[in-house]
Amino acid sequence: MRNPFKAVIVDDEPPARRLLAELLGEHRQTIHIAGEASNGSAAIELINGLRPDVIFLDIQLTDMLGFDVLKELNYKPFVIFTTAYDEYAIKAFDALSVDYLLKPLKEDRIARSINKLQHFAGGNDANPVWNNIESIFNGFRPRKEIKTLSVKKGTKFTLVQLSDIVYFEAYDKYTYVHTQNGQRLFCDHMLAVLEEKLSADFIRVQKSYIVNKQKVVEIHKYSNNRYSLVLNNQDFTRIITGPSYFGIVKEAFGV
Structure with missing residues (x-):
């Protein structure tokens, strides 16, 4: 039997650190808590010094x-994320890290995380978070969203407010x-x-269209894996969503 995993807890909330330490205390044969940190700067110094598993x-x-x-660590430990993000926002972590723990923390999820940790440590599987760190890092960065868009109008360019845009259309190698x-x-x-570039108000609904969700006034089931969206412009334009975007549209509009 291997020695317990040396662990470090990083959380800026003292009650959360205490609870996690208490729950991990039930698994002393598997987890040894070597230290705790309350912020990122302290965590970097502590982890690089202790080199926990x-x-x-x-x-x-x-x-x-x-x-x-x-990104500031000088080696690659296993990572179990703890987060208060809702479950939909962190589904990707099932694939990108050893595991994630959704707050409020629960004993059964701790046990499952430890089992997954043992699986990764006992095999030849690389820790996935290190293979995908750049993509998930960027995914949680606040995006710099634009408020206006430069478009060509005759022989000049003008700025259009995003709130005035109903949809974007890709047609014959151009975008309108x-x-x-x-x-x-x-x-x-x-x-x-x-x-x-666009804000969360805009969603791609098929390969040729991005629509402003705030301008959608009706949604109709069109066929298997497709919807018909009616937009709030002068012509009440209808756009048929692509089958590969079915899940995205369904989630975005709650239909």
């Missing part, structure tokens, strides 16, 4: 994200902006680029 890491700390801590008052303007961005 596993860290229980809160995603949102007072001075930085938990991912900032990981459709506004509330019926204008169709040329946009010098591909839809893939716009997806990264």
